Amino acid sequence: MNSVFGYIGSHFIRFLQESGRIAMLFGQTVVFIFRPPFDVREPLSQMEEIGVRSIPVVVITAAFTGMVLALQSFTGFRRFNAETLVGTVVALSVTRELGPVLTGLMVSGRVGSAMAAELGTMRVTEQIDALHTLATNPVKYLIVPRFLASLIMFPILVVFADIIGIMGGYLVSVKVLGTNPTIYIRRTWDYLELNDIYSGLLKACVFGMIMATISCYQGFFTEGGAEGVGKATTRAVVLSSLLILISNYFITALLF
Amino acid sequence: MVGDTSVKIEVVDLHKSFGGKDVLTGVNLEVRNGESMVVIGGSGVGKSVLIKCIIGLLRPDSGGIRVDGQEISSLNEKSLNEIRKKFGMLFQAGALFDSLSVWENVGFGLKHHTSLRDEEIKAIAVEKLGLVGLSHVEDLMPSELSGGMRKRVSLARAIAMEPEILLYDEPTTGLDPIMADVINELIVQMRKKLRVTSIAITHDMVSAYKIADRIAMLYEGKIIEVGTPQQNRESSNAIVQQFIQGRAEGPIKVR
Numbered sequence A: 001m002n003s004v005f006g007y008i009g010s011h012f013i014r015f016l017q018e019s020g021r022i023a024m025l026f027g028q029t030v031v032f033i034f035r036p037p038f039d040v041r042e043p044l045s046q047m048e049e050i051g052v053r054s055i056p057v058v059v060i061t062a063a064f065t066g067m068v069l070a071l072q073s074f075t076g077f078r079r080f081n082a083e084t085l086v087g088t089v090v091a092l093s094v095t096r097e098l099g100p101v102l103t104g105l106m107v108s109g110r111v112g113s114a115m116a117a118e119l120g121t122m123r124v125t126e127q128i129d130a131l132h133t134l135a136t137n138p139v140k141y142l143i144v145p146r147f148l149a150s151l152i153m154f155p156i157l158v159v160f161a162d163i164i165g166i167m168g169g170y171l172v173s174v175k176v177l178g179t180n181p182t183i184y185i186r187r188t189w190d191y192l193e194l195n196d197i198y199s200g201l202l203k204a205c206v207f208g209m210i211m212a213t214i215s216c217y218q219g220f221f222t223e224g225g226a227e228g229v230g231k232a233t234t235r236a237v238v239l240s241s242l243l244i245l246i247s248n249y250f251i252t253a254l255l256f
Numbered sequence B: 001m002v003g004d005t006s007v008k009i010e011v012v013d014l015h016k017s018f019g020g021k022d023v024l025t026g027v028n029l030e031v032r033n034g035e036s037m038v039v040i041g042g043s044g045v046g047k048s049v050l051i052k053c054i055i056g057l058l059r060p061d062s063g064g065i066r067v068d069g070q071e072i073s074s075l076n077e078k079s080l081n082e083i084r085k086k087f088g089m090l091f092q093a094g095a096l097f098d099s100l101s102v103w104e105n106v107g108f109g110l111k112h113h114t115s116l117r118d119e120e121i122k123a124i125a126v127e128k129l130g131l132v133g134l135s136h137v138e139d140l141m142p143s144e145l146s147g148g149m150r151k152r153v154s155l156a157r158a159i160a161m162e163p164e165i166l167l168y169d170e171p172t173t174g175l176d177p178i179m180a181d182v183i184n185e186l187i188v189q190m191r192k193k194l195r196v197t198s199i200a201i202t203h204d205m206v207s208a209y210k211i212a213d214r215i216a217m218l219y220e221g222k223i224i225e226v227g228t229p230q231q232n233r234e235s236s237n238a239i240v241q242q243f244i245q246g247r248a249e250g251p252i253k254v255r
Helices: A002-033 A041-050 A052-078 A083-124 A127-133 A138-176 A181-191 A194-220 A225-255 B047-054 B077-084 B102-106 B108-113 B118-131 B147-159 B177-194 B205-211 B229-233 B238-245
Strands: B007-018 B021-032 B036-040 B062-067 B087-090 B165-169 B197-202 B214-219 B222-227
Touching (some): A041 A083, A083 A127, A127 A138, B222 B238
Parallel strands (some): B036 B197, B087 B165, B165 B197
């Protein structure tokens, strides 16, 4: 009996410790964003890595999501003669929910793993210690650029995802299912509000911060050589994805 | 032998433990200005922990570390960074930044702490690379270098900001005997040319005798003996004798 409580208790304490350390790293990162010197080159190259190189993944994800949404909602709506609402459903689902969430998950898989692996390797090969000895703060030098780049590029990627997703839905509806294009477009615009898009972009910002903080945290505090780097990479992706899904519910519930 | 006898680095009753395991249990060590101190000891006795405490990579649990009389163990990160500008450190495997080219590695401190332009930084980097016997490597990436070259580039990076103190973490580990001697020779030259104070940790006795003014033996969390290489060789301490002769039998318990 005792050992059961001990087990639960020690895991709970570990969980609290981890959460505290992640929160502290997040706090430090935010503070260091506003502390000079300000470097432009490193954030820009991270923006290229996180943003530009993720476009293919995001485009394919969004296109097929929009397309399948059109197919599925068409099947459902035909049962009560509401096929014309397919455009509305696609637009709302993509902008409010699927655009940000799927982009967040896909980019976390692609970029979060790379961040954790890179910082983890730097940790186990003493490169982070070397930064300290060169009187350079590693949070400022390594984490701030990744954090900023994620915060900026996630919403931009979501804008891409929104446009491509809606286009995917349109293509399937009009070309495959034979919906009237004019009606489809009207149904899309009639019910879509700017608020839907903003809410998706706000989610994207939060997801970007979650992914960068968790992945950098996992990499930054890697222990145990190559095996440790592998574990950190896995944890970065799993934890980022879970937190994105959980926070997604709460953002939706609180604000909209 | 040493011109100046003032104390540059003073470690007082230093304690450090990890997860309940005591590593350092009261280390006392004085390093004089311009002196080359070598700390010897077996694997896992805490040599690296000691050197990392001295440069502030690890915080001691208790005890003091004074550099030029200033206590550093209680400093915040920002003040610590000012102190660290007095230091250069050579890491065991080089710890070169693998996303940067060789000259960007060597010039890293200059880039971040001076307002020099890139061409000037590169010129200084080439000069420092020359000091460690490397030429035409400045545009290579660290992954293109051999182990010995990586260490020398790392040494060039450590001396680029003209530090007063150099720390060497196992400078000859993992190198062939000839390359090890090249590094030893460089360490001796650094002290002569740059008049730096240095602390090296090693278990390579050939290297220790070559580079040391004084040798300190770390055993079970404490410095058990400090002396010149000559005194070290003639030590009456059975632990020291076992270590320098490299015998498996003796008072040192092999874990």
